[in-house]
Amino acid sequence: xxxxxxCVDPDEGDRxxxxxxxxxxxxxxxxxxxxxxxxxxxxxALTQHTxxxxxxxxxxxxxxxxxxEQANERCPDAGVILYxxxxxxxxxxxxxRGAVTEYVGKDSVFGTERLAELVRTTxxxxxxxxxxxxxxxxxxxxxxxxxDLDEPALLDSLDRITDLAAxxxxxxxxxxxxxxxxxxxxxxxxxxxxxxxxxxxxxxxCTFTILEEDNVxxxxxVTEDPRFESRxxxxxxxxxxxxxxxxxxxxxxxxxxxxxxxxxxxxxxxxADEAYLQKLAATAMDLIDLHGRLDATTEGKG
Amino acid sequence: xxxxxxxxxxxxxxxxxxxxxxxxxVAGPALSPAEDLARSMVAHGTxxxxxxxxxxxxxxxxxxxxxxxxSDPGVDATRMGIIDCSGQDIGNxxxxxxxxxxxxxxxxxxxxxxxxxxxxxxxxxxxxGRVRTGLISLSSLSMYVDMRALFQxxxxxxxxxxxxxxxxxxxIDPTTHDTKTVNTLSQAADGRIEVREPEEGDDxxxxxxxxxxxQPNGWQSFTLA
Numbered sequence: 001x002x003x004x005x006x007c008v009d010p011d012e013g014d015r016x017x018x019x020x021x022x023x024x025x026x027x028x029x030x031x032x033x034x035x036x037x038x039x040x041x042x043x044x045a046l047t048q049h050t051x052x053x054x055x056x057x058x059x060x061x062x063x064x065x066x067x068x069e070q071a072n073e074r075c076p077d078a079g080v081i082l083y084x085x086x087x088x089x090x091x092x093x094x095x096x097r098g099a100v101t102e103y104v105g106k107d108s109v110f111g112t113e114r115l116a117e118l119v120r121t122t123x124x125x126x127x128x129x130x131x132x133x134x135x136x137x138x139x140x141x142x143x144x145x146x147x148d149l150d151e152p153a154l155l156d157s158l159d160r161i162t163d164l165a166a167x168x169x170x171x172x173x174x175x176x177x178x179x180x181x182x183x184x185x186x187x188x189x190x191x192x193x194x195x196x197x198x199x200x201x202x203x204x205x206c207t208f209t210i211l212e213e214d215n216v217x218x219x220x221x222v223t224e225d226p227r228f229e230s231r232x233x234x235x236x237x238x239x240x241x242x243x244x245x246x247x248x249x250x251x252x253x254x255x256x257x258x259x260x261x262x263x264x265x266x267x268x269x270x271x272a273d274e275a276y277l278q279k280l281a282a283t284a285m286d287l288i289d290l291h292g293r294l295d296a297t298t299e300g301k302g
Numbered sequence: 303x304x305x306x307x308x309x310x311x312x313x314x315x316x317x318x319x320x321x322x323x324x325x326x327x328v329a330g331p332a333l334s335p336a337e338d339l340a341r342s343m344v345a346h347g348t349x350x351x352x353x354x355x356x357x358x359x360x361x362x363x364x365x366x367x368x369x370x371x372x373s374d375p376g377v378d379a380t381r382m383g384i385i386d387c388s389g390q391d392i393g394n395x396x397x398x399x400x401x402x403x404x405x406x407x408x409x410x411x412x413x414x415x416x417x418x419x420x421x422x423x424x425x426x427x428x429x430x431g432r433v434r435t436g437l438i439s440l441s442s443l444s445m446y447v448d449m450r451a452l453f454q455x456x457x458x459x460x461x462x463x464x465x466x467x468x469x470x471x472x473x474i475d476p477t478t479h480d481t482k483t484v485n486t487l488s489q490a491a492d493g494r495i496e497v498r499e500p501e502e503g504d505d506x507x508x509x510x511x512x513x514x515x516x517q518p519n520g521w522q523s524f525t526l527a
Contacts, residue, residue: 094412132489226483
């Protein structure tokens with residue numbers, strides 16, 4: 001995995017020193033560094049793959065909080081660290097009060113060593129993400145990436161499973177989703193879900209489903225659930241008022257994503273409903289796994 | 303910061319030393335002594351040269367200090383830092399502890415930055431850079447910010463505590479939240495200490511440690527001095 005670190009500082013000497021020290025202290029992570037000297041160039045440099053933003057507060061065309069706002073927009077999973085000369089007591093935090101940022105003083109007794117430790121913890125543990133991660137997240141992602149999920153014949157089969165789920169539960173939308181490092185992607189869809197595009201993981205319900213020990217999760221009403229109520233407006237616009245998801249569990253026991261059904265109205269799901277969706281999810285996983293094995297056998301013979 | 307350290311100790315409390323870098327929830331309903339226990343676990347280290355850093359949501363810095371001193375007369379306030387988010391102006395109180403004010407509990411950015419600044423200020427002044435952090439309480443913060451922002455805040459806090467080999471103690475009243483909230487927030491900590499009122503006797507309360515290695519099994523009685 002490549003970690004992209006963006007360092008924003010109008011002072012060329014400070015910027016170069018920070019990058020050089022971080023490069024030295026984090027050599028084992030082999031990160032890629034980008035630099036910017038103002039808000040505009042920092043905004044341009046931000047991508048979905050930015051892992052950490054280290055920014056000064058005072059910038060010629062704005063301030064560090066505006067960089068952080070842009071980062072929250074463009075790379076919501078990125079960690080942000082204010083690395084500044086400015087006294088925290090003199091910074092008006094009202095404009096950014098809902099967001100979380102780390103602060104390291106440039107004149108800190110720990111200097112760049114502390115900054116490097118924080119950057120390391122932030123990228124390795126994803127400590128600033130707004131959702132919990134499975135304890136086996138690295139292994140889970142490796143299991144996900146071990147499958148070829150672009151094969152048309154496989155996708156046709158999975159589409160039939162979402163059709164069956166939608167018919168059984170009498171809903172207008174169903175999908176099989178995979179949870180990647182930063183996003184939720186739709187593998188197979190039924191109904192309006194066919195128009196959905198990849199979404200940020202922090203906005204996804206399924207990123208919570210993959211944490212469930214019994215591999216199934218129901219949300220009777222997104223407006224009543226503390227995990228999703230702040231995002232419920234967007235979810236309702238997508239036709240998601242209630243939700244049930246059952247995990248696709250690989251033979252290794254790791255979850256690659258769930259099979260989900262969505263209703264436009266509040267709705268409760270019974271234990272029998274949960275069991276049925278889990279059976280369909282297990283069938284979908286079998287199909288993915290068997291296609292993978294078939295490919296391996298064919299390649300072996302070729 | 304990464305050198306080998308011994309566990310954080312808690313004197314007479316029935317909690318065995320907790321490994322540096324650990325964060326725990328102290329969970330108990332409003333009438334239980336959960337918040338007193340959390341304060342005591344954090345303040346205890348100051349008598350042996352460690353630092354204590356509090357994020358106080360419902361007590362002013364002055365009341366918090368008095369409460370710590372009542373529980374443990376050996377508390378050394380000169381090794382304490384307090385972020386007072388109570389919103390109450392106590393005037394020019396002369397306190398031994400270093401205090402920073404945040405006007406509202408909804409200002410997580412301000413709390414986080416002042417926490418970092420106080421941590422940096424305490425770290426070199428205490429024995430082996432050992433700093434205990436107390437957030438009292440999470441339940442109070444949850445009335446001002448949504449659950450996802452709160453999760454992100456606690457996760458960031460526990461990450462910072464982990465990277466500095468500190469100890470994090472976060473008080474929560476589980477009866478004021480639904481199970482989904484408690485389960486989600488709990489994932490930002492390594493373990494949980496459950497607190498309840500004693501079924502009988504003169505003890506102050508009972509506690510049970512969950513999710514941490516090498517701790518006593520079952521409910522244990524405890525008394526705060």
